[in-house]
Amino acid sequence: MRAAACTARAAPLESAGLLRRMQSPSPRRPKARPASIRDVAELAGVSVGSASRVINKVHNVTPETRDKVEQAITALNYRPNHAAQSLRLRSSRTVGCLLSDVTNSLYAKLFRALEERLRDAGYMMLLANSLNQVERELEILSTFQARGMDGVLIAPANEGDPQVLAAVAALEMPTVLLDRELDAPIDRVLFDHIPGMQRVVSHLAGLGHRRIGLVVSDSPTRPMRHRIRGFRLQHEAIGLPLDESRIIRLPTGTSPAFDAVSALLARPRRPTALIALGTNVLNDTLGAISVRGLRIPQDVSVVSLGDPYFAAHHMPPISALRVALQQAGDTGSQLLLARMAGDDTAPRSITLPCEFIDRQSCGPAPGSSRG
Amino acid sequence: MRAAACTARAAPLESAGLLRRMQSPSPRRPKARPASIRDVAELAGVSVGSASRVINKVHNVTPETRDKVEQAITALNYRPNHAAQSLRLRSSRTVGCLLSDVTNSLYAKLFRALEERLRDAGYMMLLANSLNQVERELEILSTFQARGMDGVLIAPANEGDPQVLAAVAALEMPTVLLDRELDAPIDRVLFDHIPGMQRVVSHLAGLGHRRIGLVVSDSPTRPMRHRIRGFRLQHEAIGLPLDESRIIRLPTGTSPAFDAVSALLARPRRPTALIALGTNVLNDTLGAISVRGLRIPQDVSVVSLGDPYFAAHHMPPISALRVALQQAGDTGSQLLLARMAGDDTAPRSITLPCEFIDRQSCGPAPGSSRG
């Protein structure tokens, strides 16, 4: 079964498409069309009604009938046709999930948590990555609508876009927003970024740090806005002067965090503490620190926003502000499940706390008397 | 819209379910049932046949008719009912994807690449994580079948399980296997792990390393098997004695790579080079090296299997054996698309190369004359 490496674009495969219309349905699956409930009923010698009743475990059935039908089912390897069920029941037992990008471990974890719960409840998940593009978000939303999802869980990056807002508001099925804010009357699960960030700033300030840098992305989403807001708020609260230029908003997509952080650290009065977005940005930040020959935490303290695997396993272990992804998944699916079951109470907004995990990357500010 | 943090299980939400059956359909979506093609035809003053024709852009239509129908469509905000189309067309325009865990960035990247292509072709993707459990894989496969996926892309972790094999073989729709081997006549896209690993070993041997450690997972999948095989083969090929105890197979799930690598490095004649699975294991490996006060590459050379973001941004940058995920996505979707379009030629097996990226983590073996 060894094949030569083939890196070519699929030109050779493409042509197969043309042939298709000129020949009978693929001989690769000559399995005559699968057994229908009618076949089952016939083989069992009962009516389709009865067959349906045993399939759906309705009570009104003689054990005898049940047996016959069940035998027919296994004999025919019968599986109910999902499309027909969806049409008839007006329910697809499918939930749509719109995320920026599963490649971001945060979303991947969230999706996994969500899937776990919803699968247990008998739903399958459609996953679509919007890659932060308005156009895609619109298209995905529209597709979810068209495909009659029973519910959707969404985290549109373009919260502020009027078209996106309109599209979300137009959704006709139960919807839950994931850590986003949109002016529509729908359920949402949010993280408490502001108090979380305040906690971090105050922890750092307590260690004597007076110049704290913040490295986030310029994505216009709620998490970023709130983190920055919390950052500002806490500076005010404790009367720490805030130099706005210490807030770095990295252009989304690319990750030139390295250069930006290097520049920040090269300033005459460099920050003595850095708060950086988890995973990639954190990684670049760590790299920039190490390249400049600075030590953690002696020269610079570091806090990660989000708690990627490597934060805990880095040397030294990096303190992190962790969001409860698993819990968010539980909560989000819970909310959605309730709606899909008919809950028609007012939209709920559930806020989940951020937890600060203090590890060994935060120390007293250099030259500070505290600590 | 501020809500108290709520960590409680959803007991309060649960009860809503009971109410449901006793009241009319949720007032939250009083949108009478969406417009059907019949409504459109009626409003446009044409027959459903004509309506269908313009909706499906068939040629036989007067511009006049077309206009009327199109107006009715926008007026009614009509969207074809997907379930009805699926039922009628025997096609769901949906593709199932079975992976171990999207939380693993490798799979996340693969999924994203796949989704990109398939979305362009008009398919949506159902994603299911098997978490390596046989039971789940069976269930997912069965669900894909029952739901009439037009095609599936799968990477079952339990390649060797007879039940899984049977379930895969029983799949009635086009299927492509992703870097797995199963004795079934289906398309597959594979990575060239053996030559890749051989390249790494020989690179290291060329630098004078004679004791190379390999840290992988004990997952019984093709990639792991092949890496180990390539490791052995190349040792033989260049006449390097291989101490089997230098091959560490980490139990899947947990990641105690740190201890295992520490132990390996604590041996009297420790390896002078380490080849480690990307991301988490690599991270632990790096940690263990740093904790023992060893330097890269002066004391230990390191190669990553897979090329996570941080490998390139680590200090020093870590050499990596990279698999072309994007290309795998392109190829896999290509293969599937062709089958779904009716291609009925013999199953293809496309092998993609592994690329070795030499960065700065590989140096001459300590005490070696080479380099």
Added chain:
DNA sequence: GTGAAAGCGCTAACAG
């Protein structure tokens, strides 16, 4: 307890 039949929304074959 069971069967007959209506119809979910759509496409396609057929007649005009």
Added chain:
DNA sequence: CTGTTAGCGCTTTCAC
């Protein structure tokens, strides 16, 4: 070019 109609497979009254 357009209208009518027969199902796709299933659930669910409604009689019996």
